[in-house]
Amino acid sequence: MSAPVLEMRGIVKRYGANVVLRGVDLTVDAHEVVVLVGASGSGKSTLLKTANLLERIDDGQILLAGTDISDPRVDADAVRARIGVVFQHYNLFPHLNVLDNVTLALRQVHRVPRSEADARGIVLLERIGLAGHARSYPDRLSGGQQQRVAIVRAIATNPELLLLDEITSALDPQLVGEVLDLVRELKGAGSTILMATHEIGFARQVADRVVFLHQGLVGEQGTAEQVLDRPHQLATRSSSPASCAERRGRRGGCRQRAAPIANLTLWAGFRPLGNNCAMPRR
Numbered sequence: 001m002s003a004p005v006l007e008m009r010g011i012v013k014r015y016g017a018n019v020v021l022r023g024v025d026l027t028v029d030a031h032e033v034v035v036l037v038g039a040s041g042s043g044k045s046t047l048l049k050t051a052n053l054l055e056r057i058d059d060g061q062i063l064l065a066g067t068d069i070s071d072p073r074v075d076a077d078a079v080r081a082r083i084g085v086v087f088q089h090y091n092l093f094p095h096l097n098v099l100d101n102v103t104l105a106l107r108q109v110h111r112v113p114r115s116e117a118d119a120r121g122i123v124l125l126e127r128i129g130l131a132g133h134a135r136s137y138p139d140r141l142s143g144g145q146q147q148r149v150a151i152v153r154a155i156a157t158n159p160e161l162l163l164l165d166e167i168t169s170a171l172d173p174q175l176v177g178e179v180l181d182l183v184r185e186l187k188g189a190g191s192t193i194l195m196a197t198h199e200i201g202f203a204r205q206v207a208d209r210v211v212f213l214h215q216g217l218v219g220e221q222g223t224a225e226q227v228l229d230r231p232h233q234l235a236t237r238s239s240s241p242a243s244c245a246e247r248r249g250r251r252g253g254c255r256q257r258a259a260p261i262a263n264l265t266l267w268a269g270f271r272p273l274g275n276n277c278a279m280p281r282r
Ligand SMILES: Nc1ncnc2c1ncn2[C@@H]1O[C@H](COP(=O)(O)OP(=O)(O)OP(=O)(O)O)[C@@H](O)[C@H]1O
Pocket: 015, 018, 020, 038, 039, 040, 041, 042, 043, 044, 045, 046, 047, 166, 282
């Protein structure tokens, strides 16, 4: 059997006295979509950043396709060239047009000639229906369009692993669907994805495995059904806000009263709305 695409062993990360990750073990196998959930501040973004070497770990080991990338002697840029990343804010380069944004890493990191890179960029933009905007600058695009460009930029180099951090949380609700559709498509195409999201309904649809981060550790992991619907560690299982958030959806209101939020020990990242329906904290 081949090595997992990503293997994180006993990851410890501190910011001063704040120990954010206390020994996280996590693997992502080839073509697997692993979804990180957990309260705000539980360390999801930090974990993603350590996987990409944007943050150095204080202890533990990170293997990418079996190679130890947490060794300080490793060339971090070479590692990052193998991993695609999309953050909450699309982070397109405002001074580059859409096509140049998509092709930049291909040209500058992977040394693909411009004509070849542009051809590949156009194919990717066609895939998301934005080839007509190839020469537009990012500020001419909607947030959802920019985020889709950011995603195809991340996959342009055929990365071994895609890290997605709350990629819809800065979007207007009506733009979320188009971005999630693209992620669904990537999953269908066999991408290997580790993503953090508060979109519980979406997590349920795409996750091969849901990993619940709690107090700096993996509190629980399993299928979406196991973790979101039948969590072992919830004091009050029936009160999981996941189902409520899902019922609420992005467009409709939740008509059903959730159990008292005070019982939700594990789901501290969810705050009650006026209608007693739990909603992810932004
Ligand atoms: N650069 C930093 N310097 C100091 N502390 C940080 C830094 N980045 C994150 N932290 C702290 O690490 C903890 C985890 O933050 P992180 O952003 O990983 O949480 P999260 O689970 O992604 O939260 P959210 O759901 O709100 O995105 C928080 O206490 C945060 O304040």
